Amino acid sequence: MVDPDNQLNSPFFSRNSTPFSAESDYTLLSPEAVSAFRKIIWQYYEANRREMAWRDTTDPYAIFVSEVMLQQTQVARVRAKYPEFMAAFPDFASLAAAPLEKVLRVWQGMGYNRRAKMLRDAAVMVMEEFGGCLPKTPEELVTLPGIGPATAASIAAFAYNAPVVFIETNIRRVFIHFFFPTEDKVHDDRIRPLVRQTLDWINPREWYYALMDYGAMAKQAVENPNRRSHGYTVQAAFDGSDRQIRGRVLRYLLDEGPSSRDAVVAACGDDAERTHKIILKMVGECLLSEESGLLRIA
DNA sequence: ATCCGGACAG
């Protein structure tokens, strides 16, 4: 599996040993590897724990907001926005009752604006279908809009200290770095059993904080191991992209209020036909609506 | 100029 002459960053592979329990079984870690791995992660965490407002609480709403914000968004940006959002919408009831326009206004700068709509819609669903109480199991949580497998499991782990197994980018990076140091196109299906075997079943909440902090550090320390994950892709440039136009359209309507489509098209893009299509798509997503000739935040 | 990040629709 591993070229013994390769210089490896992972401490788990040497000339004559691997962290796995059998030479032909790369799914079962040896007990020694499990405890050595845990020790590395815990020791790092003890010395380098990252402080975050949403780690100081187990309020399900606070965790829920933070996890949606953290989707596709780095910690630094969430840190800056989170207090403002929580002050504006302190609980499920206030978020559920808020007009989308108000939510998007607070959301500005976070990007991927559909998240803000789904977050508000999820709050409505919590109020109406779960009696104002966030469900506890990942199975129920994924039924909420904007909550996929990773976010559902994160919420279960952080709000309820549930020993769930999940993978997000920091976790993936740690496991690829330590256990697949020379492999390419590593599937999450190969990582998940290792996450399960190394999980701290008593304190999954702190364990996942520790894993994520280590993973965030690891992308600075070594060439990002996630480039060797199966799903890794390089994104198209932002400049000149549809995403950029969408961002402009939204900001224009927030600044100017309901406007004619022509005014928005003129202000937000060079190619009128293209901008038109983008606007129509946003209407299709119920981010915008159009009535009596005026385009507005839905 | 390049990098980073989960959900969802087609």
Place this chain on the structure above:
DNA sequence: CTGTCCGGAT
């Protein structure tokens, strides 16, 4: 399974 969705940092 593949393409789409944002913006700040570097």
